[in-house]
Amino acid sequence: MIYQVLISSFTGRFLLPNSAVVLKNGIALTGPDLIERPFRTLVLSDDTIGEFDTGGDGREVDLDGAYLVPGLADCHVHFDLAAHPMPYLQWDRSGFVRSITCLHNGLLALRAGITSVRDLGSVDHLVLEYAAHVRAGAVTGPRVTAAGRPITITGGHCAQYGLVADGPVAVRTATRAQIAAGARVVKLMATGGISTPGNPGVPGLNLDELTAAVEEAHKLGARVAAHAHSPAGIKAALAAGVDTIEHAAFADDEALDLLKTSDTTLVPTVSALNNIAAGVGIPADTVEKSLAARETYRANTARAIGAGVRIAAGTDAGTAFNPIGGLLDELEMYRTGGMSAYEAVRSATVRTGPIMGTQTGVIAPGYRADLLVLGEDPREDLAALREPRQVINRGRVLNRAWLDETLEEYARVLASGGDVPAGR
């Protein structure tokens, strides 16, 4: 295989720098339905997927009969967190440590085959800056659709870190401010949370406030994600016309019905609580609320799957003991909840481009060239996604040796200054 020769002779971040790539002899899972299509050639140039079997100029990569699938997307991450038991302590660390954490998280994502993420909130604009540098090609990472600071009410979820806005006028201003700073998605807190003090079911931003944010964001070409656990918060967010509901741990039948008939996508992040336990440094209040909610959360995610709600995969990675790269654990939770492996793959691919506003998650001419090369068919068994043979990021084949070395380098920095658990 041609690329194996190149691995030993090339030390940069991409195996085939600065040229078009011709993928040869693979089986692509194409279009929104992941239809199998064996091919002789597929050209990638300028970060764009070309036509099948038309030949073309470029450096050849022989897939030797392997599967070619869309790169995965994690639709809910926090690159400015480090999975620490008290995650928000990250924001007291130095700018250097926080920047390295963000770069490290980007490579952890790519190593796991995650070529796009939606970053749903930080204490400032660090991730917006990171996203801009990735977009410019200056640093290597997944495509990032970032929110900047979340918008919340006085005393609401993440009020100590987010942008506090009370009343539709203030919320409209806050929405404009985030988009002006580079946000392509706006994060709204429609209820309380599990990882911050207070009851996760209490209402946050009200219908008038949510509506003002959605109007303003959509007018400016940005999308809207609403954090909502309780039925009242979910219903208000749906009535306001948000693009995604995050979590929905306490959704009732009516809320799930409304979700199903809306254009809104659910991003469950149900695996976020999997590793929460007492005695490992997580604040007692968070442990208590997480363990009290966990079974209900899992059951309600399964009910959403059973009801046929449109789901896009997200993990809330960055939160306590929930490192970047664990998307497969989330997909396994959907399997346990009754989703087929085929639909689980779609939840992390074709369902994700529309909510990020990117031409990603689908193999078809004109889409962005974020792709994975796999030995087995993931529609049969999700385990096929665990060790991608190759990750193609923005049309270029990542050099795994470079990736591993750079991850080690960042990990050394973080070990000396940052208490970062190893990525999974």
Ligand SMILES: [Zn+2]
């Ligand atoms: Zn989150």
